Amino acid sequence: MITDRLIEKIIDMQNPTCVGLDTLFDYLPDDMKAGVTNFDQVAERVFEFNKKLIDTLYGIVPSVKVQIAYYEMYGAAGMKAYEETLKYAAEKDLVVIADAKRNDIGSTAACYAKTFLGETSVNGIAQKAFPADYVTVNGYLGSDGILPFVEECEKADKGIFVLVKTSNPSGAEVQNVNLENGVPMYEYMGGLVEKWGESTVGKYGYSAVGAVVGATHPTEAARLREVLPHTFFLIPGYGAQGGNAQMLKSCFKANGLGGVVNNSRGILCAYKKQGGTYYDAAKAAAEAMQKDLSDVIGAMGK
Amino acid sequence: MITDRLIEKIIDMQNPTCVGLDTLFDYLPDDMKAGVTNFDQVAERVFEFNKKLIDTLYGIVPSVKVQIAYYEMYGAAGMKAYEETLKYAAEKDLVVIADAKRNDIGSTAACYAKTFLGETSVNGIAQKAFPADYVTVNGYLGSDGILPFVEECEKADKGIFVLVKTSNPSGAEVQNVNLENGVPMYEYMGGLVEKWGESTVGKYGYSAVGAVVGATHPTEAARLREVLPHTFFLIPGYGAQGGNAQMLKSCFKANGLGGVVNNSRGILCAYKKQGGTYYDAAKAAAEAMQKDLSDVIGAMGK
Numbered sequence: 001m002i003t004d005r006l007i008e009k010i011i012d013m014q015n016p017t018c019v020g021l022d023t024l025f026d027y028l029p030d031d032m033k034a035g036v037t038n039f040d041q042v043a044e045r046v047f048e049f050n051k052k053l054i055d056t057l058y059g060i061v062p063s064v065k066v067q068i069a070y071y072e073m074y075g076a077a078g079m080k081a082y083e084e085t086l087k088y089a090a091e092k093d094l095v096v097i098a099d100a101k102r103n104d105i106g107s108t109a110a111c112y113a114k115t116f117l118g119e120t121s122v123n124g125i126a127q128k129a130f131p132a133d134y135v136t137v138n139g140y141l142g143s144d145g146i147l148p149f150v151e152e153c154e155k156a157d158k159g160i161f162v163l164v165k166t167s168n169p170s171g172a173e174v175q176n177v178n179l180e181n182g183v184p185m186y187e188y189m190g191g192l193v194e195k196w197g198e199s200t201v202g203k204y205g206y207s208a209v210g211a212v213v214g215a216t217h218p219t220e221a222a223r224l225r226e227v228l229p230h231t232f233f234l235i236p237g238y239g240a241q242g243g244n245a246q247m248l249k250s251c252f253k254a255n256g257l258g259g260v261v262n263n264s265r266g267i268l269c270a271y272k273k274q275g276g277t278y279y280d281a282a283k284a285a286a287e288a289m290q291k292d293l294s295d296v297i298g299a300m301g302k
Numbered sequence: 303m304i305t306d307r308l309i310e311k312i313i314d315m316q317n318p319t320c321v322g323l324d325t326l327f328d329y330l331p332d333d334m335k336a337g338v339t340n341f342d343q344v345a346e347r348v349f350e351f352n353k354k355l356i357d358t359l360y361g362i363v364p365s366v367k368v369q370i371a372y373y374e375m376y377g378a379a380g381m382k383a384y385e386e387t388l389k390y391a392a393e394k395d396l397v398v399i400a401d402a403k404r405n406d407i408g409s410t411a412a413c414y415a416k417t418f419l420g421e422t423s424v425n426g427i428a429q430k431a432f433p434a435d436y437v438t439v440n441g442y443l444g445s446d447g448i449l450p451f452v453e454e455c456e457k458a459d460k461g462i463f464v465l466v467k468t469s470n471p472s473g474a475e476v477q478n479v480n481l482e483n484g485v486p487m488y489e490y491m492g493g494l495v496e497k498w499g500e501s502t503v504g505k506y507g508y509s510a511v512g513a514v515v516g517a518t519h520p521t522e523a524a525r526l527r528e529v530l531p532h533t534f535f536l537i538p539g540y541g542a543q544g545g546n547a548q549m550l551k552s553c554f555k556a557n558g559l560g561g562v563v564n565n566s567r568g569i570l571c572a573y574k575k576q577g578g579t580y581y582d583a584a585k586a587a588a589e590a591m592q593k594d595l596s597d598v599i600g601a602m603g604k
Binding site for chain 1: 324326327335338339340341343344369371372374375376377378379380381382384385403404405406407408410411413414416417422424425427429430431432440441442443444445446447465468469470471472473474475476477479480481482484487490491494
């Protein structure tokens, strides 16, 4: 079961880190950017950058999150690099999260679920489009928009993370408005997530339907951790967005489990601050993050 | 200004129709599907199907909406067909809506805005990825997730449609919950949309920041039409989803303006019910829809 597998890797490595491969072309070292003028060349260099990073990090971190916006902006060629990155990370046995925040209804949601979690049939021949272990989704459309993903999760042993409380400041405009029963929207959405996950709870007590809960909101995170006991958290906002280990500690239960913490620019662009090669700097940053998190969270699952 | 341009086309054609090019490969006639085994071949046939439809419909309907899920499911090859479809529809002077329901924060939202509405820079050379006139977006992340799109709208004379009240039954689980001031979430989201559009109101009184309002919810649509005077509606749910002209009439003001009505399967798959070629059947279905809408809505903008 996918969340069990992610948790076992976290326990093995004592590291609840997810490296965000938000590989904007501008993040690449100058020598890798030189001479590039079109999307095909961008795609080739971006994949080369990602491949070396994955080769460097796969024994240290359990998972990667690949933000699709940074590939789609380079057209169909960029999407080829996206596919290659997902597949290469899977080859290295990383748990792969497609950060696509998909949302639609009925048959369209089912298409998205097949695209990222299952298979597309072409005249009866099943093929994979952008294969990942998890995909992020947005729950504004209600159950019609989520259950097609849950069905695919059950069928293919995959997972989703639903946006609940995002890391950005203005998320509160929608997510922190109080409903007439006094519950804020994020908690109400969290309750839906807990319910959507009921059928897929694994041996560690977490379902395949996780929640995105920003590292930047410790109070909300503590409340969500309390009311969503079976929901695993994907935690963005560490580092560049201002979240730190102390702030996100409330996403974790007493046994040190409960979530995985994303860091994108802090690892991808570490070389810009620390010098050296991008991959050596990324490795040092990932190791420092592991220490930072484990110092605060404590032993994980032990 | 983009919404003015859409409205002028609607007035010229007396037709507020948007054809949804949700071109699932399975929708194609058997002879076009024959022998196809891989994504590259699917992409080629899907674009061929779309091209002929666009050639048939561009004088009759003002706009097309291209649902990205039905292309992405065929991988990078499918995304190439998506790009080609957007570009071909623009060549025929259709107003092109990329239905991608994108949502993310800050710099990531800015990437999405460039992808669909603006240009991507590669070492200073600006290029287009998936160019459209409008892109659909989801507002759950608040202003941080929307304003980067609005900036691009202002810069490039483009528009967005924000999900407000979607056409599916379970959208109510999130969208119809009442806030503590008694206002339902969809109306609250609508209020944000009206505000996000303030800086871009055109000569017909509508901004570049529209709202998705389902044809299947006449009561909610009437309320939204009343409280969002400057917001143009993209109206899904006509036909296959059960919405009809009477139900969606409340999306329009007394002068017959205020929205554009999408129909996907009812046009793409008309040949399956009516026989004949897919494009002749699509033309007949589009003409019937124009008559159906104008009979109920009345003269548009006159």
